[in-house]
Amino acid sequence: MNDTSGPATILVVFGATGDLMARKIAPSLLHLDRQGLLHPRLRVIGFSRRPWSDADFRDRVRDTLTERHQDPGPLEAFLKRFTYRRGTFEDATAYHALAEDIGGIATDWGGCVDKLFYLAVPPDNYETILGNLAASGLTSVCNAETGYTRVLIEKPFGHDVASSKALDELLASLFTEEQIYRIDHYLAKEMLQGILAFRFHNDLLESAWNRAGIERIDISLLETIGVEKRGRFYDGVGALRDVGQNHLLQMLALVTMDQPRTLDADDIRAARASLLETLRPLLPHEVARSSYRAQHEGYRGIEGVDPESETETYFRLKTMMSGPRWAGVPVSFESGKRIAPGPLKRIVVTFRHRQPCLCDGTTHLRNRVVFTLEPDDTVSITFWAKQPGFDYEVEERAFDFALYEKREKLQYVEEYAKLLYDAVRGDQTSFVSTDEVRAMWRFVDPVIEGWSDGAVPLESYTPDTHEAVERAREALGRTGTKPQVGVLGLGKMGAGIARNLLDRGWEVVGWNRTTSVARAMEPDGLTAADSLEDCVAALRPPRIVWLMVPAGNAVDGVLFGTGDAPGLADLLEPDDIVIDGGNSRFTSDEPRAERLRGRGIDFLDCGTSGGPSGARNGACLMIGGDREAFERAEAVFADIAVQGGYRFFPGVGSGHFVKMVHNGIEYGMMQAIAEGFSLMRRSERDLDLEAVADVYQHASVIESRLVGWLADAYARHGDGLDPVSGSVGHTGEGAWTVEAARLAGLDVPVIEAALHFRLDSDDAPSYTGKVVQALRNEFGGHGLGT
Incomplete structure (x- = not known):
């Protein structure tokens, strides 16, 4: 980005004096700058209520970077990108002043500017900020080709389905979906992006990456850290909303979604959303049986936390996937604060063991693929190999490889650097779509409601231990129980x-x-x-x-x-x-x-x-x-x-209705086949009817399982079908189909004629009847008749 081509970019950060700017945004911008990835004409305007000057704001950014980096390097040129606009979120005049700031920069640079509005504020402020942005004209574009406007918002995207829908409606009234960048920083993690490459650029495992090959999937985000200074925010959210509704479900989507049509952002996000939409919300009784929640001792003493808080700091949840590819595959999610030993953030995909199993009868041999985010970014594939020696004994081994060696040691920096870089470029791949948000809340809402109704008691656990994990697994039953x-x-x-x-x-x-x-x-x-x-x-x-x-x-x-x-x-x-x-x-x-x-x-x-x-x-x-x-x-x-x-x-009744019609159609198809083969049997030509049935089965228009079964019957009984009765049995579905058609006012002459043929065959057995009865015996085991 060191060239000066293209419009200038202005990043406006609302809440610029807060924790998000200090911990994530400013260090990530410095990281991009050091990598030569910031456009020379990118400027950052901080917007907040503190009575600061540009110099005060730059000093705050300098202090933040010096505190977080052992050696941030020279900062003067970088800090010149930062200016400050004082204002409250409710003050409309401050937005007009902001618009003048942006207009002045655009005039200096001689053209339109691209605008990114980063809402580094609690979600309660979104409506006020977005409304004032629109009223001030800041959300307008210069023209149809340049001067884009984009908005970046942080999770949580609402606190349930209804509030997320309201937020989406607000955003949609001001922006198109292409302008909205919803941040889930886990999507920017190298390991999660690496899952796409691991799965869809290799043929090694993807053919078995389905319900037939995979026994279960377990996803964990266990942290040694606690709530720290986020007590007030965290107490209104809890572990499930904080990481379950977003990070964990996105991890599941990436590891189980179908291959996207292309690597374009729209196709990748659509593939994630399609998978998330297949997740079936749990029923109340399932919430009670399939979830566990707990709070670590001492949590209620944290500043900002309600002394009577019922907020979970650990949870475990089990569900079962649906859809043709994954139906019945169990999935577990767990996340918690102050869990030791740790941290442990990973996805474990366990394959089914081979049947029959070449094992000792007690230990079933299973392969696993483990995607680990912490403590290191690694992929591990476990397999079984013979131990060295004279006896035939196998042992578990692993192919382990590190995805990459981290260059940046500060938490969040690489993820947020990528998110900011992609937002400037207009790449939404690592951002969450509306459809994904709706699907995730649809799955999580019933769990939250069940917990609120007391379906699952809030347990406690000793911090800095593995106690919560062990108790949760015991409470929810052992993994791998047969359905x-x-x-x-x-x-x-x-x-x-x-x-x-x-x-x-x-x-x-x-x-x-x-x-x-x-x-x-x-x-x-x-x-x-x-x-x-x-x-x-x-x-x-x-x-x-x-x-x-x-x-x-x-x-x-x-x-x-x-x-x-x-x-x-x-x-x-x-x-x-x-x-x-x-x-x-x-x-x-x-x-x-x-x-x-x-x-x-x-x-x-x-x-x-x-x-x-x-x-x-x-x-x-x-x-x-x-x-x-x-x-x-x-x-x-x-x-x-x-x-x-x-x-x-x-x-x-729809299933049986469709099957009834299927059987009625079957009557007509079998009758047509039988009549045709009866004609060939009666003709003066010496036809081998088994050969006729066989040739019909090779790409002819009437190729079918029925014709194949008739070939089998001829091979078994000869062209004369001598052991087969010429009277045809029937079980009622044909008559039901005719009656249903009559009630619908519809003529079904072929099916009706086939039914009457069967009814009349008791008194008038024929070779045509032999063919029909032979077919019934071949596919349904209905016998040869009398």
Whole structure:
């Protein structure tokens, strides 16, 4: 920036006599100056109420830099950049005087000037300052091409969703999003920027950087320092608002977001926001079970702190991620003051262990990637290697490398230097967008509300110890507990789903009306339950129970009991979830959901396609119900489904409705295939029907799983399909589809004709019927008929 091209830049710092200017802004500007990165025509105007002159302000900056730097070097040329304007934030005349100051500089330099307004003040002053800036004309630009105006504001960006929205509306009334620079200095840390390069410029780990490869993510910001002189500010904020709502969530976003479209600021910020928007806010009962808060002894004696303060200085929070890429991956956040030994600021990504594991049966071998910010900026990848010697024994080792050797030892200087440098250049990559702020508050608000309502008691801990960390981990349970699910109905589909989930690390509690069926699956790892009561008792609340019983009365019997036998409605607790994964009629879902809702139990309907093979190895799932319940149960859908093979459709019954229509379409498709192959069978040509089905499966327009299954049937039974009945079975979904179409005033002649063919096939079996029945057997295991 040593050239003099381009417009001059004026940085106006409101609150220039405060701590932020002394600790962060002035030292960072000096750092840039020493690196030759400050434009020669950059000027700093301090704005505050103290009765200072330019010389007084320069002396304050000099004293600050001399105090903080052992050897700040010659300062005279640097200090000439600083001038001072006295004024209160409420005094409109002071802003007009500031405008004259800026105008004078612009006149001296012969053109427009770029303006940066840094609000180094508490958020309560934002509205007053911004309003007076607008009224004075200071927020106006010289012309359409030069003389930009930008505003820099510090966190916290509000204290909840509502206040952050109000702040955004105020900013939006004066500035465009491109002019607003929200500072979270953690985004300017070299390690966090390095995560982008580590992930997206290397192919080594990214293919396994998802729910299939990663077991959990743990993020810690543990500090040895205390509140120090920030007592009044900190007591109104607390650890969760101070670092949880911003730093910790941004760290999670960087380590889990999808690859941005480009490295442009807009694309990177959009990728961070998209990830943050997938975080599901915790329910009140989850806040109570999944969070811990504590205050260190002696905190209430700090100047500015309420003697009865309930503000946390340490917290730990557990959640579970959602979305197709990360559903079900547990995440923990923790941060605290006066924690020893320390400091320790890091992200630990733990990979799943290989199944089956080549280990001794007690120690599961897991790899980890650890991004450490303090005490040093390092990346460590742990792996397992054979120990030297004659015996085959493995030991954990690590690839460790330092991201870089810090040149500047002062805290915050490098981060704020980058932020100021980027703000001058107009690069918003390391600044927080509106969408990110909204998403972060949306996640944090329920935790704060739960704490305010007394859901989580405020514990205490001895400062300068590890006591809080140990107690929090004990209170929230051990890390790595297997997720649980109950599977009720262990027929062909239910057994396949249970084994599918067992393979993916779930603890599955299984129940079947015939108890021996469940017992027979115990060697597979299933926990067999002899009764519904035993099944529910074996599951930790909040529970997820998957029904795979025949549609109709069997579902109602399991849900609501038969005779004196209790049903799930009598046994489950509020916030438990029931999933009906069978082929229930969609019109039955809402009455069932309503009855369960009255007991606080959530209901999801799930159409399951793919047959027994899909249930075992990856099905297609169509889910209906309440979105919040779906997000809580998303991990089970993600593990049962083939990759990308599940979707949520809002509204109770929507999943079964989509599946019903799917089956109606299936009727028509199978009928068309069967009629076409019947024609070829009857023709005078000597056609090998297995070969026909095979060639259709190679990039033809009608290539499909159905045609592939028909080829399998021909290979198994021959072109004549002799063992297969010409009468076609049916289970009701086709008739339901036709009825739903009729109620909607819609003709579905193909599906209706296919339905009537099946109904008539009992009296008129045919080769066409053989083809349809053979297909039903191939994908659904419906047998060959009689």
